[in-house]
Amino acid sequence: MRCPVLHCLALAAVALPLRADVEVGRILVKNGMLFTLQADETSPRKGYLLAGEDGKILRVGYGDPPPGIRATQTIEAAGKFVVPGFVSAHCHPYQAVTRGLATDQPLGGWLDTVRPYRAGIPAGDSYYNTLFGCIDLLRHGITTAFNFNDSNGQRDVDMEAFNGELASGIRFVHGYCLPVRGTRGVRLADFEAFYAYTRPFAKRAAFLAVGLGGYTCAVQDEDYTLLEGEIMARYGLYNEAHYLEAADPAQVAEQRAKFGWFAAGGELGPRLCFGHLVHPDDEILRKIAASGAGMVWNPLSNGRLASGVAEIPKMRRLGIRIGMGVDGQASADIADPFENMRSGLYSIRARYQDAAILAPRDVLGFHTLGSADVIGVADRVGSLEKGKYADFLIIDPHKMETGPVFDPYGTLVLACGVPNVERVYVGARLAVENGVCTNPDFARICAEVSARMARLRAGPASPAGHPSGRR
Ligand SMILES: [Zn+2]
Numbered sequence: 001m002r003c004p005v006l007h008c009l010a011l012a013a014v015a016l017p018l019r020a021d022v023e024v025g026r027i028l029v030k031n032g033m034l035f036t037l038q039a040d041e042t043s044p045r046k047g048y049l050l051a052g053e054d055g056k057i058l059r060v061g062y063g064d065p066p067p068g069i070r071a072t073q074t075i076e077a078a079g080k081f082v083v084p085g086f087v088s089a090h091c092h093p094y095q096a097v098t099r100g101l102a103t104d105q106p107l108g109g110w111l112d113t114v115r116p117y118r119a120g121i122p123a124g125d126s127y128y129n130t131l132f133g134c135i136d137l138l139r140h141g142i143t144t145a146f147n148f149n150d151s152n153g154q155r156d157v158d159m160e161a162f163n164g165e166l167a168s169g170i171r172f173v174h175g176y177c178l179p180v181r182g183t184r185g186v187r188l189a190d191f192e193a194f195y196a197y198t199r200p201f202a203k204r205a206a207f208l209a210v211g212l213g214g215y216t217c218a219v220q221d222e223d224y225t226l227l228e229g230e231i232m233a234r235y236g237l238y239n240e241a242h243y244l245e246a247a248d249p250a251q252v253a254e255q256r257a258k259f260g261w262f263a264a265g266g267e268l269g270p271r272l273c274f275g276h277l278v279h280p281d282d283e284i285l286r287k288i289a290a291s292g293a294g295m296v297w298n299p300l301s302n303g304r305l306a307s308g309v310a311e312i313p314k315m316r317r318l319g320i321r322i323g324m325g326v327d328g329q330a331s332a333d334i335a336d337p338f339e340n341m342r343s344g345l346y347s348i349r350a351r352y353q354d355a356a357i358l359a360p361r362d363v364l365g366f367h368t369l370g371s372a373d374v375i376g377v378a379d380r381v382g383s384l385e386k387g388k389y390a391d392f393l394i395i396d397p398h399k400m401e402t403g404p405v406f407d408p409y410g411t412l413v414l415a416c417g418v419p420n421v422e423r424v425y426v427g428a429r430l431a432v433e434n435g436v437c438t439n440p441d442f443a444r445i446c447a448e449v450s451a452r453m454a455r456l457r458a459g460p461a462s463p464a465g466h467p468s469g470r471r
Contacts, residue, residue: 021068025050025058027428030065032077032394033408037084037368037383044408049082051390055205055427060384077394081412084384085143085391085424086337087371089296090240090275090325092148093133094118094126094161097453099333106306107246114330117456118150118157125452126157130164132449133329135439137170138431140335141421142326143391144171144382146240146296146375148213153179153190159197169431169439171206171391173375174198175213175240184223191231205389205427208377214241217251222261229265238271238376240296244284245276247308252279259284268293273323273374277315278308285311285318294321294374297366299344300336301327309347313357323371324363337367338417345413360413390428395420 027050034047048065050058059069095114102113130149137145147165151158158176165172176194178187194210201207212232216225232239241262244255256279262268268287273294280288288295297310315322324344326335341363348358372382381389397411399420405411424432431438439445 021066023050023058023066023069025052025069025071025428026055027051027073027075027390027425028065028069028071029075029077029082029392029394032075032080032082033405034060034062034384035081035083035364035408035412036060036385037365038385039369039383044081047082049384049390049392051428055389055429057384057386057388057390060386075394079396079398080422081393081395081397081408081416082384083393083395083412084368084382085393085426086141086367087144087323087369087375087377087382088137088142088325088335088337088367089146089273089323089371089375090148090298090327091133091137091142091145091335092150092328092330093137093145093165094129094149095328095330096133096136096335097129097449097456098330101330106248108248108251110305110331121157123156124160124448126151126160127164127167128445128449128452130161131168131445132164133335134165134168134170134172135437135442135445136329137326137335138168138424138426139435139437140326140337140418141393141424142170142335142337143393143424143426143431144173144208144372144377146173146175146211146213146325146371148175148177148240148328150177150213152177153182153186155190155193158194162194162198162201166201166204166206169206169426171208171381171389171426173209173211173238173377174207175211177213177215178224178228180215180219180224184227187224187227188231195235208380210235210237211375212237212239214239214243216258216261217242217245217255222258222264225258225261225267226265229262229267232267232271238273239267240273240275240375241267243274243277244279245302245305245307247279247306255279256281256284259287263287263291270294271376273321275325276302276307276310278302278310285315285320289315289318289320292321294323296323296325296371296374297344298325298327298332298340299347300332300340301325303343303347304331304333309351312344312348313352321370321374322366323374324367325371336418338413341367341413360407360409364409364413389426391426393421393425394423396422 270292369382
């Protein structure tokens with residue numbers, strides 16, 4: 001009779017080399033057309049993606065998955081596109097409850113109409129409005145967002161918004177906005193209190209960072225921008241500054257004159273990006289390019305508010321890093337990254353009368369890895385790469401009669417839309433399926449938001465002109 005111990009050891013010796021080749025994950029997607037959106041990708045191809053229990057990508061590659069790969073769930077994606085979740089580098093999700101207002105107004109008049117709905121709001125509104133707005137972004141295929149919260153020193157409003165972001169399932173940078181008015185001490189204390197509030201949540205995978213949501217455009221004192229620079233240096237934060245958005249000549253002149261404040265505050269550099277940047281002069285663009293700062297393009301909102309068309313080709317030639325945002329749902333009333341890409345692409349082609357000046361691959365890159373880059377999270381999201389979060393979309397390009405796929409980038413950007421998005425995954429977990437949110441609490445959230453919207457329809461809580469809620 002053979003010794004059972006020796007027999008087991010002999011089996012183990014045979015099995016060990018095989019076990020080393022086995023890789024087990026939570027989810028395996030195979031046979032789909034893989035858009036990695038890695039910087040050097042030139043053509044999507046059939047491939048696979050394996051994600052682990054920690055929600056990160058273990059392996060991604062072209063062809064068939066290696067034989068040793070196993071997963072708890074396997075998704076057969078033949079005929080489908082597998083694409084990174086969109087990154088919207090400029091959002092105001094709480095605005096999801098104030099769409100369709102001030103339809104004939106540019107930025108100034110639109111702001112006067114919308115911002116009172118953010119002032120003096122009752123407890124719970126900021127939480128539910130932000131939660132609803134973030135879920136709305138997810139349902140449009142946006143898995144990461146930079147969220148301006150515009151609380152303007154209303155600390156409870158900011159904390160509620162933060163909790164709404166956390167509850168939504170979206171991955172986010174919380175764009176904290178310093179109070180527009182106040183002394184240095186008041187502003188710094190407000191930031192420090194909010195920052196301390198977020199620290200216990202710092203290890204949550206969905207919470208990527210606190211960022212600064214800058215409003216140098218709206219302040220009267222340089223101290224605001226100098227303090228932002230101090231905070232950026234001390235806490236290692238990124239800042240996205242609203243800048244040169246509206247076409248109004250007086251505003252353009254006033255904001256151009258403030259450009260030196262960013263350099264004086266030590267902000268101007270790779271951790272600063274400019275939201276909108278529709279009306280810079282050449283000197284400002286040269287300084288932005290030389291500093292390594294970026295910009296965030298919001299074509300849907302810029303069109304809706306008649307702000308103008310950002311000179312994207314010129315910025316690219318200068319080497320300025322470019323991301324894209326859908327802006328708030330009150331100025332780009334449907335938070336749709338497909339519409340955003342097409343609006344941007346078509347407005348640039350029309351302006352330059354050149355169909356080759358910007359390609360579908362370019363705008364897709366802006367709305368994924370480019371956006372992640374300018375807000376400082378490209379090490380974690382924006383492309384399908386080993387070690388990044390498994391945030392991805394399964395898109396059926398044949399749904400809605402989008403036709404045969406001649407050119408994957410062309411079909412995805414020019415012909416597909418939200419109805420083609422079958423599934424949205426965040427951290428390898430299903431967040432949306434065919435437009436339906438998987439959050440078991442979604443019906444209750446919608447009922448709660450509807451009740452609060454009914455009150456909003458009766459009119460804003462505070463008179464127009466209240467500084468809170470400025471954009
Ligand atoms: Zn904005």
